[in-house]
Amino acid sequence: MTPLRLGYLYGLAAYLLWGFFPLYFKLLRPASPLEILAHRVVWSVAFVALLLVAMRNLGFLRALSRRPRALAGIATAAALIAVNWFTYIYGVNSDRVVETALGYFINPLVVVLLGVVVLGERLRPAQWLALGVGALAVAVLTIDYGRLPYLALALAFTFGGYSLVKKRLGLPAAEGLFVESAVLALPALAFLGWLSVTGDATFGQVSTAHTGLLVLAGALTAIPLLLFAGAANRLPLTGLGMLQYVAPILQLGCGVLIFHEPMPPARLAGFALVWLALIVFTADGLRQARRTRRQPPTAVSPAAAS
Template structure:
């Protein structure tokens, strides 16, 4: 198997795991979302710490401590990914899996807007068209829901801003996940302590299966992130752009086909516009990459 094909296998596996996460989080009920999030943070730290110990790779902590700006960026990234994880768990366990899928569908469009507003990037006409179609879709879905799809928008905004911050840092995936989880670990432990003292904790009091599933939350958090990192080193950017739609497609299927969440005509129309925006966005990206490759080839021939 070639290195690129191996990268696609890693990427598909990562996105498939993320796509079926709603099923996993449903099994963690009756734990409330904050308890699930706290355990996810704590066991992520434990698992990645073991992994880094095996890899004998703790030197990055020295660089982190000596670089306040990097430490501040990691802290902000930790808060954003914590908001993302918590919102996602809440959405799944409040029977809004379809809305969580919408959040990850519109994330690429929001990232484009962040590129314009924060990074000062200029959009091509088709990119503006995709963003406009996506905005119309959100308006239609707002009318259908009778409210802003706040779960979807929170997921998209938190993950988009998280990606923007991560782009400006240079921590590898395992090290980055460890530090981000470690930043959240103290409040997570404080919350779990309060839950136990108040007698509200579900961990260890529901069933053996529930306890084991809570314990492996950290493993299931880390594995797809590490697989994704392996894929990014092997798969072209266009390929990664297409792969990113696997997870929300699977989440949507899980919400509609397994949990029978409603998909009335207006909602379906809104999703249809989102998909149209993503088709336009992806097609423009593929065309741009191909044009750049042709220009490089022409320059190489004339050099």
């Protein structure tokens, strides 16, 4: 199998797992979103630690401990992904899967917006058009919901911010997830201990299957990220960009077809505007990628190459 095909296989597997996450999180009730989050953090640390030990790759911790700015960045990334995970779990288990899917549909537009605001990037006209249509979609959905779709916006902005921080850190997937989860592990363990003392913990109290599913949260968190890393190393950005829509499409399907969440005409119109914005955004990205490939390579002088 060629590296390109293997990359698409890894990427599709990652997004399929993420796409069916609503089915998994529904099975974890009656555990509260905070309890599920705490177990996700703790078992992620355990799973990835075992993986790194098997790979004999724990030496990176020593080098990382001498980089205080990187540690501060990891703490920021950990806080953002914790908020993102909690928001998603809360949305799924409060029967708002459709709204969580919206968050990941608009995430590419939010990433572009953060590039302008935080990094000072300049957008092409088509990208501005996509952002404008996306803003109109949010306005339509606000009217439909009778409020801002705050779960979707929280998911999009926290994951967009997390992506921005991770891009600057440049840590591999397994190492990054281990350190981020380790930052959150102590408060997560303290919360789980408090639940046990007060008698509110569901772990070990509901059924053997429920307990096993909570433990499985670690592997289900790490495996898609590792598959995604494998895809990112083998695929062009355009290919990876097209795959990113698989997960929210599946999540939307879960919400409407499996959990029978309502999709009135106004909400459908709002989603249609989001999809129109993504079509404009994706078409512009593909056009820009083709233009870049056609440009002749710039000659590099011996002085510049040294």
